[in-house]
Amino acid sequence: MTADSRWEHFHHGADIGVRGFGATKEEAFTAAALAMTAVITDPSHVAASTEVAIACEAPDDELLFADWLNALVYEMATRRMLFSRFKVIIEGRRLRGTVWGEPVDVIKHQPTVEVKGATYTELHVDQTENGEWRAQCVVDV
C-alpha cells in the first residue's frame, strides 16, 4: 500500500462490496484485495510470512479484476490461508501477482465469513477525473 492507495467497503443488500483506489491500476487492484481480506478479518492481524504466486488472464480490465479476486479466493480456500500484502503487475490482458499471508488461525483471526466468489455486480475498473484509479465489485459471502 502506498500513500495514494486506500480501500473501503460499500453497501450491497445481501453481501458486501470491496473498492480499492490507487495512483495506478495495479495499486487499485491490490487495495481492493486488502478490502476483501477485511471482509473476513482485520488485515493487520494477518502476518505476511508465506509467499504465493498468482497469474490470470481476461479479455478486459473488469473481468481481469474479478479474476484476480477469484484467484485469491481460490488460494485462500485451498491453502486455508489469509493474505495481507499484495503486489501486482498488469501487462495487457495478463496479471501476475505475488501475495503474502499466513494460514488461518481461528483464534487469532476470528474469521467472520468465507468469501465464496467475486461477482460482476457493481464491477468497475476506471479512472476518476483527477486520474485516480478505482477497482470494485461485490463479493458473495
Added chain:
Amino acid sequence: MDTGQFQRIDEFTWEIPPRGAMRVPAIIYASEELIRDMDQKVYEQVTNVATLPGIVKASYAMPDAHWGYGFPIGGVAAFDPKAGGVVSAGGVGFDISCGVRALHTGLTRDDIEKVKTDLANQLARDIPAGLGSRGDIHLTDKEMQAMLSGGARWAVDRGYGEAADLERTEEQGCMQGALPEKVSAHAKKRQRNEMGTLGSGNHYLEVQHVAKVFDADIAAIYGIKEGDAMVSIHCGSRGLGHQIGTEFLKSMVVAAGKSGIELPDRELACAPIESDIGADYLGAMRAGINCALANRQIITHLTRGAFARILPQATLNMLYDVSHNTCKVETHKVNGGSMRLFVHRKGATRAFGPGHPDVPAPIRAGGQPVLIGGTMGTASYILAGTEESEARSFGSACHGAGRAMSRRAATKRWRGREVIDELGARGIVIRSPSARGVAEEAPGAYKDVTAVVDAADHAGLARKVARLEPIACIKG
C-alpha cells in the same frame, strides 16, 4: 420501491408489463408493505431477466426478493430450449443447490430443553463450521467422480445415513445428467476436504420446536404436531459450487458476446441451452447439485451421531430436503399445452402441489414441503406446495426471510457477544466460531419472516403448515 411503478393485479400480485427489450411481463408476489420495503434493484433485476431469450410466461420474484446477482434473490424464470432459451450461471447463483433439510427427532421440546446446552456443544464439536474448517472426509479423484455422479445416494452407499433418507430428498438424492468431467480441477480441489462442512454466512444447523400448527391436516400427513422437536440444516455445495459458478460466469460472459446475446447486466451471463457451453454448464451444475445433496446427507449423519451421545432415544427421520438455487428440467402447463422447460430458481423453493408425482408417496397428498429458513432469533416455517403455484410461479415459493440490512450495517449496530447473550436470555443457545459472524446474522438484520410467509400463503404460492422456533443454533 414506489408501488406506482406496478399494475396491481390483486392484493399480492404486482405486474410490470413488457416494455423496451422485455419479452414477457415481470411479476412480483408480495404484500404492499413488502413491495415498499424492497430495494429498487429488485425492479431492475426482475425486468432484466424478462429480456433473456426464450423466457416463458413471465419473470417472477417471490415475497422475499432482494438485490441479487443478475437475477434477484427470490427470482424464478423458465426457458424454452426450442425457442432459443438460455441457461444462466447467474440465475442459479454461486452456491449451487443451497437448500434446507428438515428432520423429525421423535422427541418433544421438553426432552431437548433439559439437555440443550450439552446437545449444542456436541453438535458444535461434531459438525465442522466456519471458515477454515475441514471435514474428516478427504476424497480421492475416483471418489470425487463417484460423489459428483451419485449425490446423497453416494453418501448413503458409503455409510452416511439410511436408504430411507433418499426417498425424502428431491431427485431421490441423485441428480441425473451430472457430468463430473465438466467440473474443473480447481473446483474439485476446493471441495476435496470440505465434504460434511456447514460453511459460513447464513448457513446453520438448528434444533427447533413446533410452536404452532396452522394446517392440522397437512401437518398430520407430514407427521408434525405442536411441541415436537425438529432439526433444520441449511447449507449448499461449498467450494465446488462456488468455483463452478465463478468459472462459468466468466465463460458465459465471453461466449454471450460471440453468440450475439445482449446482456443488460454481465451478471446475467447465460448461454443457449442447446449450445456446447450451455450443455457443459448444465452437466457441471448438476454435479454441483449432487455435491450439495451429499453434503447435507453427511451432515445429517453427523447430526445423528451427536444426538446419539446426548439423546440416544432420538430417531431423526427425514421430513424433506429441498434446494433453492437450481435450474431443473420440468414439465409445466402453458397456454393449455404441456412444455418442457428449464426452470431457474435463485433463492426460491420448488413448491409442487398435492398429488404431484415428484413428491414422495407418503406425503404426496399434502403437497411438497416448502422449508423456509428464518433467523436464529425468530422462526422458521414449513409450508406446503399448492396446485395454484403451478400456474402462478411454475410451482415455486419463497425461501427465507431475506436481508433487510447489509452485513456492514449489522456489525455497526450489534456486537456478536451481545446477540448471543440476548438470545441466551430468551432460552436460545448459539454456538459459532465467529462472534462477528453472529452480529452479521443478527435477527434484526433480516426482514420479518412471518410477513414473507404470510404473503406467500395469501398469494397462493404455498400454504402455511407450521411455525418452528429455535432452541439451539450452530452458526457457520
